[in-house]
Amino acid sequence: EVQLVESGGGLLQPGGSLRLSCAASGLTFSNQWMHWVRQAPGKGLVWLARIHPDGTATSSADSVKGRLTISRDNARNTLYLQMNSLRVEDTAVYYCARGRELRFPMESWGQGTLVTVSS
Amino acid sequence: DIQMTQSPSTLSASVGDRVTITCRASQSVSTWLAWYQQKPGKAPKLLIYTASSLQSGVPSRFSGSGSGTEFTLTISSLQPDDFATYYCQQYNPYSPSSTFGQGTKVEIK
Numbered sequence: 001e002v003q004l005v006e007s008g009g010g011l012l013q014p015g016g017s018l019r020l021s022c023a024a025s026g027l028t029f030s031n032q033w034m035h036w037v038r039q040a041p042g043k044g045l046v047w048l049a050r051i052h053p054d055g056t057a058t059s060s061a062d063s064v065k066g067r068l069t070i071s072r073d074n075a076r077n078t079l080y081l082q083m084n085s086l087r088v089e090d091t092a093v094y095y096c097a098r099g100r101e102l103r104f105p106m107e108s109w110g111q112g113t114l115v116t117v118s119s
Numbered sequence: 120d121i122q123m124t125q126s127p128s129t130l131s132a133s134v135g136d137r138v139t140i141t142c143r144a145s146q147s148v149s150t151w152l153a154w155y156q157q158k159p160g161k162a163p164k165l166l167i168y169t170a171s172s173l174q175s176g177v178p179s180r181f182s183g184s185g186s187g188t189e190f191t192l193t194i195s196s197l198q199p200d201d202f203a204t205y206y207c208q209q210y211n212p213y214s215p216s217s218t219f220g221q222g223t224k225v226e227i228k
Contacts, residue, residue, distance in 0.1 A: 035217075045155075045163065045206055047217040059215045062120060095162055102212040105153035107174065109162035 002026040002108045004096050009113030016086050018115055022079040022096030027108075030054070030074040033099045035106055036081045038092040046092075050102075051079070086117045121145055121209050125220035131228040138194040140223045142207035147187045151211040154183055154192045157222075158203045166205075167192065194225075202227055 008020040022034070036048040049060035049070040058070050069082040079096050093114050097106035122145040132138050142152065150170035155163035165174045167183035170190055180195045194201055207220040 037219075044222040045157075045208075045219040047208070047219060050217070061216055099210075103151075105165060105168050105208060105210045106155075106163075107165050107168075109164075111162055 002098070004098065004108060004110035006094060006096055006110045006113035009094065009115045011116045011118065012086055014086055014088060014117055014119055016117075017082065017084045018086060018090075020081040020094055020096075020113060020115070022081075022110055024077045024079065024098070027098070029072075029077040031100070033102050033104075034070075034072060034079045035097045035099065036068075036070060036079075037095045037097055037106070037109075038090075039095070039112075040089070040092040043092075048094075049081070088117050091115060091117045120216055121148060121211070121214060121218050123207055123209055123218050123220040125205075125207055125223050127223060128221065129224045129226060131226045132197050133228045134197055134199060136197045136228075138197050138201075138225060140192045140205055140207075140225075142185075142190045142192070142220050144188045144190075144209055148209040148211045148214075150186050151209055152183070152185065152190050153208045153210060154181075155206045155208065156201075156203045157206065163206065197225070201225060 003025045005023045035050045051058045051070045055072045071080045093112040095112045097109045124143045126141050152170040154167040157163040171183045182193050204222045204224045206222050210217045
């Protein structure tokens with residue numbers, strides 16, 4: 001069974017940084033495209049970024065470009081998200097998700113981790 | 120970026136009703152269109168990919184159609200488990216980004 005487990009959420013200060021992890025099991029992680037998606041409280045889904053299976057190519061949404069870094073460690077079966085210069089509006093549940101290829105959408109999702117940005 | 124617009128935002132329906140949700144793209148996404156179902160406090164679940172392909176394990180009462188800029192998700196006979204929020208997503212592999220629609224909440228009438 002495919003499992004994706006996010007961690008690293010919590011209460012953070014405006015202007016600070018976050019680093020989230022997503023531990024994968026039950027699949028060949030190094031073959032998967034991986035994505036980060038977030039959802040602010042009571043709002044819709046927002047795609048943030050994706051990364052190639054070997055980590056050589058990434059892309060991200062214009063709304064977070066320059067503040068967000070997506071990376072992965074295939075030896076540890078783990079996906080990462082780093083975001084800097086946090087704003088109150090970054091408060092959201094952050095999900096990691098996988099797609100078997102770029103031509104396939106997100107077929108497995110983690111349970112999400114809540115990030116709250118507040119002073 | 121490609122914008123995705125869903126309608127309606129909220130839909131009230133009864134068990135057994137046929138339900139249709141529309142998703143429009145600001146430019147052609149061919150058939151790179153997926154539909155997800157999300158229940159409160161849960162992660163989204165993939166229902167449909169490439170506009171009309173049913174994901175494994177998803178009941179056949181769900182169907183998708185469309186291409187280019189206009190797409191629909193149809194639930195042929197609404198069941199109690201189907202009351203949820205539905206999102207479309209364009210995942211054009213030739214675009215640098217992916218985009219979700221704003222969601223359609225299906226409520227009990």
